[in-house]
Amino acid sequence: MAYKISDDCISCGACAAECPVGAISEGDGKYVIDADACVDCGACAAACPVEAPQAE
Ligand code: SF4
Ligand code: SF4
Numbered sequence: 548m549a550y551k552i553s554d555d556c557i558s559c560g561a562c563a564a565e566c567p568v569g570a571i572s573e574g575d576g577k578y579v580i581d582a583d584a585c586v587d588c589g590a591c592a593a594a595c596p597v598e599a600p601q602a603e
Pocket of ligand 1: 585587
């Protein structure tokens with residue numbers, strides 16, 4: 548299990564600043580989560596203004 552960022556992402560960077568394991572980086576048009584690094588804590592979803600990170 549890991550979180551995944553949807554196309555609703557507006558690339559604000561708030562999630563990356565909150566991720567405890569540095570699993571989030573800026574991708575092409577949106578931020579992306581490294582599924583192998585994500586520990587499913589939900590901090591990114593809590594920080595996101597548009598609810599783009601979703602639990603898979
Ligand atoms: Fe990082 Fe937690 Fe979001 Fe996974 S769920 S990407 S560990 S903030
Ligand atoms: Fe995208 Fe939400 Fe992360 Fe901002 S907090 S970069 S809108 S996923």
